[in-house]
Amino acid sequence: MYSNAVRKRLRSAGVSVGKRILVEKEGKKFEGLLMPKTDFSDPDSLAIKLDNGYNIGIKLGKDVKIRKSRHREPKSILEEEKLETGKISRKLLKVKWDKSKPPVTLMSVGGTISSRVDYRTGGVYALESPEEILHNVPELSGIVNLKMEKPFNKMSEDMGPDDWARIARLAAKELNSGSHGVIITHGTDFLHYTAMALSFFLQNLSKPVVLVGSQRSSDRGSSDAGMNLICASHVAKSDIAEVGICMHGSLNDDYCLFSRGTKVRKMHTSRRDAFRPINEPPLARVWPDGRIEVKNSNIRNRTNDRVKVDSKFEPKVAMLKVYPGADPKIIDYYISKNYKGFVLEVPGLGHVPTTVSKKPWTTVIKKHAKDGIPFVCTPQTIYGRINPYVYTNLRLLYLDAGAIPGEDMLPETAYVKLCWVLGHTKKPEEVRKMMLTNYAGEITKRTEIENSLGGFE
């Protein structure tokens, strides 16, 4: 937004945003299109799009004269302006769907993959018609017959349990009414939480549910969205009846990994291959040409079973990271706020500060565990498995204080699972039993040897 002073001068010069303006400064005259003001930039500087397409900012001081231009704006500039200001008139490649291909539902819930750049704020905003993401990926029509659903539009950092339930219900409805698979386009920041929640919510899953996002926005030629969508489509019509995330497997545009919803995590802020399978191989490698190489033996096959939704959920669960010097009284605080359970991210094989003079976590945990509050410990190291026996302090925590050793569950998976379990029962023994029962591949019996950490491919 321009400052009041600037707006006043624009008005008195008879110039407005979207009009061609003549500027005189330092004895030099030039013309251009007056653009809307980018947020977080100097509100006293005019943003002007020159005829060569470049934007510049000119501070509207007393030394600067402005007036309406008598000339016409070049056509190409008007087109660029429309795009920049969201008055969309994009030349899109219309996709014609082939009815003979397997019907697949594409559910668009937001995120970078279904956004475009907002040149005003510099951020991205949701596409008014999410179909647009498909228009530039015409290959999709050769793979599946897509049907679009748009239940809501949110950036993933704004999503929560209610959204997960909505997605689960819609996915089940689609799968039970003829869809061969569901693709969900979604923001990437909290993408793995949704994947984890769907893994527990969707019971009796008989068809693929493929979550997909993009790390480079779709408005750039280098976007990963196209290949991710193509690979996701191949998975959606495959026989792999699992919930998972399908995104780039490496920095190359060569293949995607389809990784289990309970065993996948965003491990990088910006790389295309940020989503890595943790503690188990990916379910499959998928190439854009349709090849699918199954990499995991623990896979359900496609059936005709009806999918059910069980989204009972207790949101009052806290996830705490245990760090040196951390005060366990924080637990008392949460309890006072009526929290029903805790997932702790603990160091090493599963420790908490124990033999410290002031703040032994074990004492606090033991006190609340006795009252029936579950404490599930998960590896802060992300990779690896909790062990309750190796050291005395581990035994004190798990055998005496009563914490639940979360096996090789990811902290986020344990969090979503504990919410879901507590949605079903508050009985301590049942909670413990359910937390240690494998429902959706979240707990494995064995971890395969791989050459390097994160090297599962």
Place this chain on the structure above:
Amino acid sequence: MDFSKLGLKCGIEIHQQLDTDHKLFCGCRNSLSDQEFSVTINRKLRPVAGEMGDIDPAALHEKMRNLSFVYNAYPMETCLVESDSEPPHELNRDALETSLTIGMLTNCMIPDEIHVMRKTVIDGSNTSGFQRTAIVGLDGKIKTTFGDVGITNVCLEEEACQILGSEEGRIFYGLDRLGIPLVEIGTAPDIRDPEQAREVAEKLGMIVRSTERVKRGLGTIRQDINVSIRGGARIEIKGSQDLRLIPKLVENEISRQESLIKIAEELKKKVFGKAVPQMVHVSHIFKNAQCNITKNSNTYAILIPCLRGFLKRNITPTRTLGNEIANYARVKTGIKGFIHNDEDLSKYRLIDEFNNLEIQMEAKANDTVIIAVGEKNLVQSAMNAITERVNMLTGGVPEETRKALDSGDTEYMRPLPGASRLYPETDIPPISLGREYLKKIRSGLPELIEVRKKKETKEMKKHDISDEMIAQIVNSGKKKIFDELVRMGFDPSIASTILTSTLRSLERKEGVDISRLELAHFERVLEALENGKITKEAIPGVLKMFAENPKEELDKAIKKTGVKSLADKELVEIIKKTFEENKNLFGEPRGEKVILGLVMQKVRGKADAKKVIQLVGEEFSKMK
């Protein structure tokens, strides 16, 4: 020649890499790598809405789908930013300052806010699919002896990847060059004379070098020349490395455009309709020819009506229209060349064959017949390209990007690209410069090299040194060192000789890196000369030692070089010994001279020549 009558319009665009300590949008080393690449990354680009312009989206999709890019990444010169795996970091402020300096030196208006833009590029030379670029100055001008030339704008942008090669469906790039800060200066089409074009290029080069913050060496500066004449078309000439070649490139382009316009006028009267690449297999005619080109190959022919005589016409002093069309077909299809009936067919020994060919093709007297050899599909696509270009002839000059050749000619590279689409780089908020900041840069603008040189030349006239030497000292930027040495009381003529011819021969003949020599080195050498520690002849050796070991002590350097001056006593010893060894020469005509020569050989660099002559003379008189 009066170029204004031809309506010559010429503009120059220079691209200069900046010498910052890291790249424009990340912390990577700002240089090309001298190491092996560490990783390769394979990518594709997908056309996105907005950049399609008038191109058919389906066709563009198809083209991009079949094209992949292979990027070599290097340990120190590439990071996640170059690989398009991380957003750009903040704009390099040093680069910004240098570009603003250049904007001011070219009298541009500097915007108050810099908006970094994305210029769409889908040839893979940018991993992101766009090049980041910003205007830092506009509407400037520079003076030339032919009159003022406008500066349209000065941009700060990121270098693209360096192309390393290509094969069917794949292009190979080096990621190390991507992101090196680059300043682009574009002039208005105000240049009216080929010599002026050279002057402008030189002047712009001088201006950017005046900042002392630009890279030097091959490939760090590039010039593009835009040329058109009335009735012609805008031609962009890329890749002219040698400024001296610019006038010739422009003149040749003028002559090419004039010729093409004339050819168009003539053809318009003769030709109706378009040539068709209907190809005939004619190997049987050439089966027994004594020509290596057609021997053992499939030969195909096409007929082009009414073109007879045109292909052998010169369109520049050294190139014919035939060359032009062959070059077009070669770039488009990879065909090596073709033979046509306007050529001197005796050099191919194909006179009879062409006669038969013309009969078979039912060619009329004014028809052109062209043959090419090779695999059928290749030849067909070449024939398509040839007729495509022939059909463009009546239109005069097609807009093209052409490549500069060392001969001063140019050849077809690709059609002139349409204006690129530009969108804001949303990952980088607009940068507000602030009046204070601009004032600070303006008050510290560097002196232009040409101004400094003029001043220095004038100052140096007071010494008794040749104009040539003055020019050399000024051009090499050694004036300050010279002044200091003179101020210390050293002889100006010795100092200037060392700073010019001595250094030059060290650099050119012995490959010494003379940039490592500082004032102190010259001071110590001149001091040693004065004290008689070394002789004049020994100076190059000691300087070389210093250039290789800048921290070496003088005495050690002298010792290592082995050029310590001989004491008179030692000299006399050597002279006497030489006399002993060459007794037979005494009394011979010129004997004295030969012996002097022999002595000189032994003591070269260790004794002053005058001294040696004197002592030899003395010893001779003793002998007599």
